[in-house]
Amino acid sequence: MSRFLAMPTxxxxxxxxxxxxxxxxxxLENTSQFRNAQFAAMAxxxxxxxxxxxxxxxxxxxxxxxxxxxxxxxxxxxxxxxxPDSALPLVLVLVLATVVTLVVGALVGVAAARLxxxxxxxxxxxxxxxxxxxxxxxxxxxxxxxxxxVRMPDIPVWLDDxxxxxxxxxxxxxxxxxxxxxxxxxVVFVLLANLARSRVGRTWQAVRDDEVAAELAGIDLxxxxxxxxxxxxxxxxxxxxxxALSTRLAAPSGFALTLSLLLLSAVVLGGLGSLTGALVGAAxxxxxxxxxxxxxxxxxLTDVQAAEIAPLIYGLVTVLVVLLxxxxxxxxxxxxxxxxxxx
Amino acid sequence: xxxxxxxxALLVAISVTAACGAGGREEDEPAGSTVGITETSIKIxxxxxxxxxxxxxxxxxxxxxxxxxxxxxxxxxxxxRKIEFLVKDDAYNPTNTSQVTNELVLNDEIFAMVGGLGTPxxxxxxxxxxxxxxPDLFVSSGSLQWGxxxxxxxxxxxxxxxxxxEGKIIGDWVKDNMPDAKxxxxxxxxxxxxxxxxxxxxxxxxxxxxxAKYSPGNTDVAPQMAQLQAAGVDLVLGFNVxxxxxxxxxxxxxxxxxxxxxxxxxxxxxxxxxxxxxRFSEGAVTDGASMLDGVMTTEYLPGVDAPDDPWTRLWxxxxxxHGADGELTNYRVYGMSQAYTFVQALQAAGENPTRESIVxxxxxxGASFEGPGLAPFRYTKDSHLGISGLSVLEIQKGVGKALxxxxxxxxxxxxxxxxxxxxxxxxxxxxxxxxxxxx
Numbered sequence: 159m160s161r162f163l164a165m166p167t168x169x170x171x172x173x174x175x176x177x178x179x180x181x182x183x184x185x186l187e188n189t190s191q192f193r194n195a196q197f198a199a200m201a202x203x204x205x206x207x208x209x210x211x212x213x214x215x216x217x218x219x220x221x222x223x224x225x226x227x228x229x230x231x232x233x234x235x236x237x238x239x240x241x242p243d244s245a246l247p248l249v250l251v252l253v254l255a256t257v258v259t260l261v262v263g264a265l266v267g268v269a270a271a272r273l274x275x276x277x278x279x280x281x282x283x284x285x286x287x288x289x290x291x292x293x294x295x296x297x298x299x300x301x302x303x304x305x306x307x308v309r310m311p312d313i314p315v316w317l318d319d320x321x322x323x324x325x326x327x328x329x330x331x332x333x334x335x336x337x338x339x340x341x342x343x344x345v346v347f348v349l350l351a352n353l354a355r356s357r358v359g360r361t362w363q364a365v366r367d368d369e370v371a372a373e374l375a376g377i378d379l380x381x382x383x384x385x386x387x388x389x390x391x392x393x394x395x396x397x398x399x400x401x402a403l404s405t406r407l408a409a410p411s412g413f414a415l416t417l418s419l420l421l422l423s424a425v426v427l428g429g430l431g432s433l434t435g436a437l438v439g440a441a442x443x444x445x446x447x448x449x450x451x452x453x454x455x456x457x458x459l460t461d462v463q464a465a466e467i468a469p470l471i472y473g474l475v476t477v478l479v480v481l482l483x484x485x486x487x488x489x490x491x492x493x494x495x496x497x498x499x500x501x
Numbered sequence: 502x503x504x505x506x507x508x509x510a511l512l513v514a515i516s517v518t519a520a521c522g523a524g525g526r527e528e529d530e531p532a533g534s535t536v537g538i539t540e541t542s543i544k545i546x547x548x549x550x551x552x553x554x555x556x557x558x559x560x561x562x563x564x565x566x567x568x569x570x571x572x573x574x575x576x577x578x579x580x581x582r583k584i585e586f587l588v589k590d591d592a593y594n595p596t597n598t599s600q601v602t603n604e605l606v607l608n609d610e611i612f613a614m615v616g617g618l619g620t621p622x623x624x625x626x627x628x629x630x631x632x633x634x635x636p637d638l639f640v641s642s643g644s645l646q647w648g649x650x651x652x653x654x655x656x657x658x659x660x661x662x663x664x665x666x667e668g669k670i671i672g673d674w675v676k677d678n679m680p681d682a683k684x685x686x687x688x689x690x691x692x693x694x695x696x697x698x699x700x701x702x703x704x705x706x707x708x709x710x711x712x713a714k715y716s717p718g719n720t721d722v723a724p725q726m727a728q729l730q731a732a733g734v735d736l737v738l739g740f741n742v743x744x745x746x747x748x749x750x751x752x753x754x755x756x757x758x759x760x761x762x763x764x765x766x767x768x769x770x771x772x773x774x775x776x777x778x779x780r781f782s783e784g785a786v787t788d789g790a791s792m793l794d795g796v797m798t799t800e801y802l803p804g805v806d807a808p809d810d811p812w813t814r815l816w817x818x819x820x821x822x823h824g825a826d827g828e829l830t831n832y833r834v835y836g837m838s839q840a841y842t843f844v845q846a847l848q849a850a851g852e853n854p855t856r857e858s859i860v861x862x863x864x865x866x867g868a869s870f871e872g873p874g875l876a877p878f879r880y881t882k883d884s885h886l887g888i889s890g891l892s893v894l895e896i897q898k899g900v901g902k903a904l905x906x907x908x909x910x911x912x913x914x915x916x917x918x919x920x921x922x923x924x925x926x927x928x929x930x931x932x933x934x935x936x937x938x939x940x
Contacts, residue, residue, distance in 0.1 A: 194653030
């Protein structure tokens with residue numbers, strides 16, 4: 159263990175990523191299609207939450223507009239896939255979705271860098287309200303309230319064959335999406351983890367902790383803030399693209415303010431500033447509603463009652479976590495481990 | 502570092518070998534899929550808004566389904582199979598619809614989707630259901646896309662009259678009976694409003710003086726009402742959902758706009774609109790239902806305002822015996838009527854239904870199903886559209902008074918004809934349909 163910790167950061171992260179890849183393959187190959195679909199959902203939540211936790215936890219900027227940035231990624235993906243036969247390769251489509259969102263994020267970031275605390279929250283809130291209105295206004299090209307259908311291109315034959323050769327199972331679209339999502343999670347998390355431990359990450363933290371001190375140390379506050387916002391938007395864009403592929407639709411109602419708030423609550427629940435925390439929060443978003451509703455139905459509640467119980471439990475979990483583990487679930491767990499080691 | 506490489510390699514190797522060992526690829530199943538069917542049960546499901554803004558009214562539809570299936574099951578089920586109906590909440594959000602449909606198809610392994618509700622919501626899953634070859638029966642929405650494209654969507658069937666024929670019948674009636682009216686359209690900005698407008702314009706192109714659209718979710722309709730008022734409209738045709746019926750009534754009351762109103766069937770349930778009026782006006786309107794006196798609308802099912810209709814009597818009996826809490830409402834009648842059609846389809850599919858055979862059976866004999874609908878279904882190989890007609894009525898004290906006999910038509914140029922034949926039938930004595938297997 160000590161040898162592992164003593165390794166250079168990048169190498170350690172790459173090794174962790176390799177281990178994660180093995181776990182992902184094992185888990186996805188041995189779970190049902192339905193669980194695969196839930197894991198795909200967890201993947202896009204994790205990417206968005208990962209970007210947000212870096213922005214909020216590391217750089218101290220609060221964004222209520224990440225759901226809207228996901229919409230930018232989702233609509234870009236949908237537009238690029240309107241002609242599934244002549245479309246670009248899927249990976250390229252997702253990269254483009256990331257880049258477009260990054261540009262939008264840069265514009266917002268420039269404005270956001272001048273604002274603090276509640277004002278920044280207000281500005282990003284406006285983003286969350288305004289962006290879902292755009293497809294309604296340009297309903298000819300963006301499909302209005304019904305949104306744009308997203309048809310996933312066929313899985314490349316060589317990939318299907320390769321996976322079949324390795325695992326002995328055909329690659330269903332659901333499992334393909336789950337792989338795509340988790341590959342995205344691994345790539346993004348390695349990049350974010352490296353960034354956070356690099357000079358850039360340290361400047362972000364310095365800006366968060368004390369602006370005056372950071373400025374005296376020669377850090378350009380505005381640049382650091384904009385950069386953090388841009389990186390975080392890129393994550394949201396990729397997550398939005400994956401969401402559009404999973405739900406096969408980009409529609410305004412999927413990107414309402416609640417999505418932004420859910421992401422923020424997932425980040426807080428998992429543990430602010432921690433990528434593990436983002437993963438835990440994403441798992442809660444993807445699995446908790448279905449599990450709780452199923453549990454409620456097993457207890458003999460009516461369908462309406464079972465449907466209403468999920469948000470209630472989510473709220474209770476939030477209250478309990480904030481009370482009992484103020485550093486989030488991941489932080490609380492880490493504390494518990496340290497405490498047990500200490501005694 | 503060196504110690505880690507072999508360790509990781511070993512893990513990879515284990516995972517690969519553990520998952521390997523499958524033989525050749527499976528052959529296609531020969532006789533059709535029987536997922537969700539056992540000797541004694543058949544599992545189906547649907548997505549409905551049980552929570553959120555669309556829940557009032559619509560959340561009652563699945564309770565109607567359930568009551569009728571319980572009624573059927575209490576009489577031994579269909580061919581010895583009891584019907585199990587799973588309901589999932591999508592809160593009218595397409596992202597959720599996608600997730601709960603995954604759950605229904607992949608986790609609960611339903612035989613068919615029945616009655617999935619909403620145009621944007623169901624639109625998110627219709628391609629998926631057809632790709633997965635899951636019968637997608639009787640979508641609770643009148644969009645043309647469920648029925649007009651049987652080649653691309655062979656497993657999807659509409660059920661209620663589509664919005665285009667409703668628009669045609671409304672347009673034709675207005676042209677004949679109110680030829681001098683200055684018509685304004687109040688439309689939901691999606692397939693609902695678009696298809697309706699298409700039908701209306703076929704007859705009223707010259708009479709329409711203004712078109713106002715709203716986006717669902719934006720609850721301020723004052724600009725739209727002011728626009729219609731400024732254009733001198735004296736007859737508003739509304740293709741909108743119930744909450745916007747209430748909103749348009751309240752706003753026009755406030756700005757002194759007093760046209761004649763004609764709402765499509767979707768937005769005109771007097772009981773629901775009345776309760777919404779009371780809620781939106783924060784108690785200022787107490788007798789909401791009477792605000793709709795003189796409002797015109799259409800009808801394709803006998804509702805709770807006709808308690809002596811033989812179908813309503815059956816629904817009342819089913820609800821009294823097997824219903825959940827609450828009264829029988831028009832939404833529950835809608836759910837039970839859909840459930841009745843599903844039971845007919847199941848009977849038509851024979852002793853051993855498969856996903857493919859139930860689709861073929863509806864295409865073959867669906868047009869002859871006798872049910873509560875006032876007009877026959879249009880199901881054939883070339884059309885998966887539902888009920889083919891409706892009648893125009895005027896609401897007085899919460900009760901609909903028919904102004905026309907049942908008017909039947911189809912898309913495009915198809916003429917509008919009077920046809921009461923399907924409206925005069927009554928349910929069989931035991932309340933179960935009796936459809937012969939389609940061979």
